[in-house]
Structures are given as C-alpha cells and as structure tokens.
Amino acid sequence: MYKALIVDDDVAVLTFLSKMIRWEDYGYQLIGACTNALDALELSKDHMPDLIITDIGMPGMDGIEFIKTVKQTDEHPRFVILSCHDDFKFAQQAVQLGVQEYILKETLHIEIVQELLERVHHRLEEDNRLQKKVEKLHFQALQSKSVWKEHWLRDFLTTPLPEEIKWREQLAEYGLDLSLTHFVPVVCRMYRFQDAITRYQNEDMVKFIICNALDELLQSEPDVLAFSYSAESFCLLFACRKGLKSNPDEWVEQVCKQLQRTLSKVLKVQVSFLVGEIEQHHAAIKHQLLGLLQAADPFFYSATPEILRSSQIRPLNNPEDLLPFYSEYTEQVNHLIIEGNRDVHPVVDSFIQFVTVRRVQPITVKHFLFKLMLDIQMKLTFSHQYNYEKIQGHLEEMDNISQLKEWMIRFLEGAITLMDQISTKSKKAEIVDAQKYVLLHLDQKITLGEVAERLFLNASYFSRLFKKETGENFIEYVNRMKMERAKELLNESNRTIEDISQALGYDNKGYFVKLFKSHYGVPPSRVH
Structure with missing residues (x-):
C-alpha cells in the first residue's frame, strides 16, 4: 500500500479529500493532512510519501518551493498540484518539476479524484516494476563481479602459478598499480559467523553483502583489492612499496580498523583480521594466503574481534586429552540436573576457563561437549527430545568460545527443566x-x-x-x-x-x- 499526503491551507479542501475519499480502496494509506508546507516537510522526514497532493498558493512556502525542497531529499514521490488559478505560469513551473497532474479546485469532484488516484497508482506500480528490474540487473552485475574475483583467487591458490608478469597483469585488470612492487596479504574472518547467518538468513547472502560492502568501503583505497573466499573468509591484497621511508604496517592496520568499525556499525557484522608479512613474489604471497586461511582456530578464544599479525598467533595446544577430566565434569553436571539447581553458570564458567587457559583445540572441546550431552540424555532418559545430528552440526559450526558457553547454558537449563517435567509426570x-x-x-x-x-x-x-x-x-x-x-x-x-x-x-x-x-x-x- 502506498503512502499519501495532502497539503493545503484550505481546511475545507483537506476535510473533503480526507473524509470523502476511501483511500484504502485505491491502494493508499493517508499518512497526513497538513495546512502548511513546513509541517508537511517535517512529516516527510520520517515517512516519505509516495503521492503528495499539494496546493500552490499557500502562505510562507508555496507549493512550487515545497515540491523543490522535497525533491532535493527524495526524487521518488509523485505530485498532484491543486490550484484556484488557471495560471499558465504555475502550470509551466509544475511541468518543469515533473508534476504530471494539475487540478483546478473548482473542478474538484469525487469522481475526478478517484480517477486521478487510479492513474497515479498505475504509474507507481510501473515505477516499482522498473525499479525492481534495475535492482535485479545491478545485483546480477555485482554478483558476477564477485564470483569472477572469487574464481580468480581460488585458481591462484589451487593451480600451478602463472608467470609473475602475467599474475601482475591480472591484478592490474582489477585496478592495482603495476608500479607497486610489494604486497601484504590479509585474511578477513567473520567473528561469530552464525550470528551473521541469523541476521542475513543464509551463507550466500552473507557473502554477497560483505563482499560488496568491502568493495564499496575500499573505493577510497585504490591499492587494496578484496576477494571472497567463502561466506566466512575474505582475502585482501594491499599493494605498496618497500623502503626505508615507507612502512605499510600502519596503513594496513588503519584500513583494517576502519573496515572493522564500519561493518560493525552499518551491517551489525563483526570481523577479525589476520595480517601477513610484506612480500614481493607471488609464490610467497600464495604460501602466506593459504596459511592465513587455515589459521582460523587462533580466533576461537578471542573475547572480541581482533587484528593480529601472523607473527602474533599463539599456537593452540593439546598437551593433555580432556578425557581424564570427563568424569569430573559429568559428575558436576549430573548433580546440577538431579538437584534441579538452575544456577548453571559456576559449572559452565569453570569448564570454559579450563579449556581457555589450556587453549585446547576447538574440535576437541566440541567433541567433549557432544559426548557429555549424549551421556546426560541417555542417563536421564530424555534423548528422544533431541536431534543428535542437528546438534552435532550446530556445535561444529561454532567459531568462538563464547558461543559454546551460551550453548552449554541453554542446554543445561533446558535439561533441568525437562528433568523436572519428566519427574513430576512419571512417578x-x-x-x-x-x-x-x-x-x-x-x-x-x-x-x-x-x-x-x-x-x-x-x-x-x-x-x-x-x-x-x-x-x-x-x-x-x-x-x-x-x-x-x-x-x-x-x-x-x-x-x-x-x-x-x-x-x-x-x-x-x-x-x-x-x-x-x-x-x-x-x-x-x-x-x-
């Protein structure tokens, strides 16, 4: 349903148009009837109408100035001018502003207004169809560009290296300056990836949105290229010169921080960056990118999104299997559930701190929790309530310890509730x-x-x-x-x-x- 607004200092006209016309029957929602242009402008700030019917001869700001002011903010509304004057000068100005409907008030009848609303509704529908077609073509063009760049990156990483000069010429096709001799590879990694999936519905949409956002944000940085690798990982290539007077480290970090802030603020998506070392030859750059893409686990224990250099990565350890501690945590969890103790945080916090301090491999932690869940469900005889494969898949997708903590809290609280229900109903x-x-x-x-x-x-x-x-x-x-x-x-x-x-x-x-x-x-x- 389209939004409509009436502006006229003649209260009788406002009353006639507001009360005598059944706007909903013609596909409109009347959002306001203002007696002056300033009130109408204020209303339009929050609710820009699709159709504006305005008088010309109003005190203060007249209808022509009102239309000009609205068009400076938004070009899409359609206008209908009401006038008491059969004045060619007003009509000429209205035509120059793109107004297609001009009605004298003495000819204002219900039937005329109804016909006008039908005509404008038809034009709005045509505008919408055309706009959607344009947006679709634009989306396809952007998508094709993103896919093309992703294919290039994957070919570079998985196929034999082309000659160096040919590789540089390929980068020049994307806009990089051939005179820049060195490169800094960077991997952009989604932080709490499943949050982005929840917000944008699926991986394809996440990848498309982030990739195009990176391209747009890097328009002011002509020496940086962004490539999608997956919905969760993106690669940046910073082209630069290396010398005693030029150090690209500060520039790379500054750009990454700006991208981090903007993506978080505008798209509500958080990312971490893993920055490689400056290199000149494409073989070394390929080697670094492959290593950076595989180094996802160091971010698992990050409390917030980070920007790390490859030299700062703390290796994950697995000095001891978690199995010797399994009995201890099983007993703690069993006591919580059996006692109906809903304060699960001490047990959860203890486990999270235990694996964080030891920086245990994420896959080991996830397998430990999955086994714990299975044993609890079998012991307490409510395993039929859960889809094991779905839960296992959900655990494997988690990329941050904070997500595992939230999952443990929900699972234990749910198990306690379910145990209470089973106990009270069955015996x-x-x-x-x-x-x-x-x-x-x-x-x-x-x-x-x-x-x-x-x-x-x-x-x-x-x-x-x-x-x-x-x-x-x-x-x-x-x-x-x-x-x-x-x-x-x-x-x-x-x-x-x-x-x-x-x-x-x-x-x-x-x-x-x-x-x-x-x-x-x-x-x-x-x-x-």
Missing part, C-alpha cells in the same frame, strides 16, 4: 526423591531402610511402592546405577578396579567384581 514424588538421592550418593553405601527413613516411609511399604512404580527392586536400581558409573570411570580414567570399587562404596573388591560381571557379562578388567 510419585517419593520415588523421584529416592532416585535423586541414589544418584547423588553413589559414592556411599545405600540401604533400603536408610532411604525409607529419609522419606518417612515404612521400609516394607517403600520397597513395594518402588517396585510398583519402576518395575525393579530398589537394591537392583542402586546396583545398576553404580555399575553404570563404574563403567564410566573405567572408560574415562586410569584408576584401578580397587579404587573404583571403594569410590562407589564397596569395601569388598570381589563383591564389586561379581556385581559388575553379573550386570555386563564381563569382569571390569575386560572393559579397557
């Missing part, structure tokens, strides 16, 4: 409390009488109630939980069988081994 409160007690005290001896007493129930009654609600005896349940925990400890640590039996409240190692073999069909020594 009597006494059974839920008994099961929680067992899970929280697997390191102790647990007897039926002790738990019944805690619940203020007769031991015999509690035993029958537990069997009825769960389908297994209470002691069977205790042993099953302990054996499942024993298997976890055997798989995830180097502790001895004797240590594990004592950690689960068994004084007699032989009895523990017998229970384990009865439960799994093999002795604990065969698990490793």
